[in-house]
Amino acid sequence: MKDTRILITGRLPEDIMASLAEKYAVDANMEDRPFDRQKLLQSIRDKDGLISMITDSVDEELLNVSARLKIIAHFGVGYNNIDVKAATLRGILVSNTPGVLTDATAELAFALILAISRRLVAGDRITREGRFQYWAPMLFLGREVTGKTLGIIGLGKIGKAVAMRAKGFAMRVLYHNRNRIDISEEKAFNAEYVSLKTLLMESDFVSLHVPLTEHTKHLIGADKLSLMKPTAYLINTSRGPVVDEQALLNALRERKIEGAGLDVYEHEPALTPGLTELDNVILLPHVGSGTLETRVRMATMAAENLIAGLNGEVPPNLVNPEALTHRGLIK
Numbered sequence: 001m002k003d004t005r006i007l008i009t010g011r012l013p014e015d016i017m018a019s020l021a022e023k024y025a026v027d028a029n030m031e032d033r034p035f036d037r038q039k040l041l042q043s044i045r046d047k048d049g050l051i052s053m054i055t056d057s058v059d060e061e062l063l064n065v066s067a068r069l070k071i072i073a074h075f076g077v078g079y080n081n082i083d084v085k086a087a088t089l090r091g092i093l094v095s096n097t098p099g100v101l102t103d104a105t106a107e108l109a110f111a112l113i114l115a116i117s118r119r120l121v122a123g124d125r126i127t128r129e130g131r132f133q134y135w136a137p138m139l140f141l142g143r144e145v146t147g148k149t150l151g152i153i154g155l156g157k158i159g160k161a162v163a164m165r166a167k168g169f170a171m172r173v174l175y176h177n178r179n180r181i182d183i184s185e186e187k188a189f190n191a192e193y194v195s196l197k198t199l200l201m202e203s204d205f206v207s208l209h210v211p212l213t214e215h216t217k218h219l220i221g222a223d224k225l226s227l228m229k230p231t232a233y234l235i236n237t238s239r240g241p242v243v244d245e246q247a248l249l250n251a252l253r254e255r256k257i258e259g260a261g262l263d264v265y266e267h268e269p270a271l272t273p274g275l276t277e278l279d280n281v282i283l284l285p286h287v288g289s290g291t292l293e294t295r296v297r298m299a300t301m302a303a304e305n306l307i308a309g310l311n312g313e314v315p316p317n318l319v320n321p322e323a324l325t326h327r328g329l330i331k
């Protein structure tokens with residue numbers, strides 16, 4: 001009989017599930033859809049550990065019914081779905097999975113840059129529909145990526161990985177962060193620090209790589225979109241609410257910007273009505289970290305964090321070290 005009980009709210013690779021099941025009594029969601037709220041609240045009650053997904057709202061209500069919970073090992077780098085403050089006050093450790101999804105997410109941002117500017121999705125559609133009937137010099141033109149200006153908002157791990165890829169396309173890279181990075185690093189990434197306004201005004205592609213916080217919610221709204229060039233594209237692989245989606249829809253509809261590549265949505269998985277009718281936007285189902293290799297690494301990391309937390313050790317990717325004091329692990 002295993003005394004320690006864990007809840008895993010999303011289906012993970014089988015071998016990782018199996019190795020956790022050797023140690024703990026595992027309650028896992030084996031469907032590829034989130035638990036509904038009641039099921040989540042009911043399932044967490046008697047658990048010591050949780051591997052959570054971005055689709056779980058880990059709020060005070062949930063924490064109040066999980067008296068035994070010691071660790072929330074989040075499967076993902078962004079953990080805006082977790083009330084970390086409330087967890088910390090209860091001495092519950094929270095960890096995430098940084099680093100292992102950097103390349104996959106940067107690849108997807110770059111895939112969107114190429115796909116929207118060269119009209120890949122629309123091109124595939126007209127070809128399948130039998131509408132490719134002639135080659136002509138001025139038909140179905142896109143815009144070139146090589147040599148253009150890329151504006152990266154949030155030059156953290158993923159932003160830097162996007163900047164590295166931009167070198168291969170001889171792009172000029174501008175960035176804006178709350179804090180400027182070291183000049184030596186700027187040189188390494190060939191990135192120029194500018195104000196948000198300059199970045200928006202000068203970039204051909206604006207790519208978002210900030211976490212969702214109270215400061216970044218609606219960072220890109222109508223005012224910021226109006227600063228962008230009419231030929232520019234917005235790429236969002238960060239979090240949906242960073243963009244005011246209704247304002248973006250209006251800008252795309254009125255061709256105030258050329259297009260957008262989106263992997264995340266303000267009211268995910270719902271889309272702002274009208275978005276699907278536009279042909280100057282590519283819409284993906286939140287797959288930034290969605291490669292087999294990356295998801296295995298994320299699951300491994302989440303499991304390691306969980307095990308450490310349940311063993312009374314400090315999880316390698318702890319995001320709330322203050323919780324150690326609340327839990328009495330540090331005096």
Ligand code: DGY
Binds near residue numbers: 054077101289
């Ligand atoms: C992440 O890791 O933040 C991904 O977007 C999945 O939530």
